[in-house]
Amino acid sequence: MKFDYLIVGAGYAGAILAERIASQLDKKVIIIEKRNHIAGNAFDYYDENGVLVHKYGPHIFHTSSKKVYDYLSDFTKWNTYVHHVKAVVEGKPVPIPFNLNSVYELFPKNFSEKLESKLIEKYGYGLKIPILKLKEVDDSDLKFLAEYIYKNVFYGYTLKQWALKPEELDFNVTSRVPVYISRDNRYFQDTYQQIPAYGYTAMFEKILNHKNIRILLNTDYREAIEYIKFDKMIYTGPLDYYFDYIYGQLPYRSLRFEFENFNQSQFQEVGQMNYPNNYDYTRITEFKYLTMQKSINTTVAFEYPQEYIPGINEPYYPIPRDINNELFSKYKAEAEKLDGSVFFVGRLADYKYYNMDQIAGVALQLFEKKIANIR
């Protein structure tokens, strides 16, 4: 049998493209996935205690893209879940992103009022400001606040997460969690904040349930590619691996998760608790908040950042620095030479951190702009 498309990887990018090609173009697709499951890093499963957990770290779906939301809604019902995060600062859990409520939790009322009015006067209510930008402020009270937040919320967390100081990373990394001049304690402000009602894996099963789609699990694409006949390829794996590391390895940061089940219905006061200054882990996630599962026990994940060692652990986060971006652009130039016969897409092939809705949007766009036009 000959396939029109061979797709490497059954995560968001691979699964959505397979579904579009199968259902909209009526073409035959084979997906090759090296793990023993579909859904990529969004994979969830019921642990031995019956609690639904996310194997590769907590995944919270949020988007302001109606197009992405509508597309995924064909394959799942949703539970509304508004994510709340706190960080333990000087022994006190305070809202993250650091906002005006966090100021009041940590400082005396009079001083907090002064900081609040200065912040609003200078930046305006509702503004999100990156910490490295806030540090440039010239007012002495605001400077004190900026240094305090930098030291107690960002510095230790970034060092644990990346083994680098905030200044050593691209500016946009620390900007992802800005200081928020607001009383809004929600972690995200997107229009749609919902989690698949039966989990991510169940949603992926529906996306991939099409007569034109075959899936080969437990197989690195290189083991199978010479035995499969196909016209075109979509590759969502690591770009450096595809090109045999000719320019060297693209660096990643990895993570280790320790899952622990407690014989109590609730472990902590919010879905995610960050520990910027104590312990080796960065955060603890309690899955029941995210999944809305009712059970008498609860499972949490302690998250330990670690160095990425190929073949030993997972490449989780590209490390956004100039030197790594330069290396990536060499591989990108190789990839462009294959344009039209191999499409490279996804967090690993683009060496880029995407949220789930972003990669879903990128995959839909690739389908419309490049694939649906090709006959």
Ligand SMILES: Cc1cc2nc3c(=O)[nH]c(=O)nc-3n(C[C@H](O)[C@H](O)[C@H](O)COP(=O)(O)OP(=O)(O)OC[C@H]3O[C@@H](n4cnc5c(N)ncnc54)[C@H](O)[C@@H]3O)c2cc1C
């Ligand atoms: C810890 C963590 C938490 C996250 N939390 C959130 C969140 O809360 N909200 C959010 O929106 N996003 C979150 N994300 C991002 C989300 O995981 C990504 O957007 C999404 O997984 C990207 O999908 P993808 O298809 O590009 O990649 P992946 O999901 O990684 O899929 C790629 C697939 O390709 C397979 N593959 C790779 N190489 C080969 C090969 N050689 N042969 C065969 N198969 C191969 C892999 O096994 C994998 O299954 C998080 C990411 C991490 C790391």
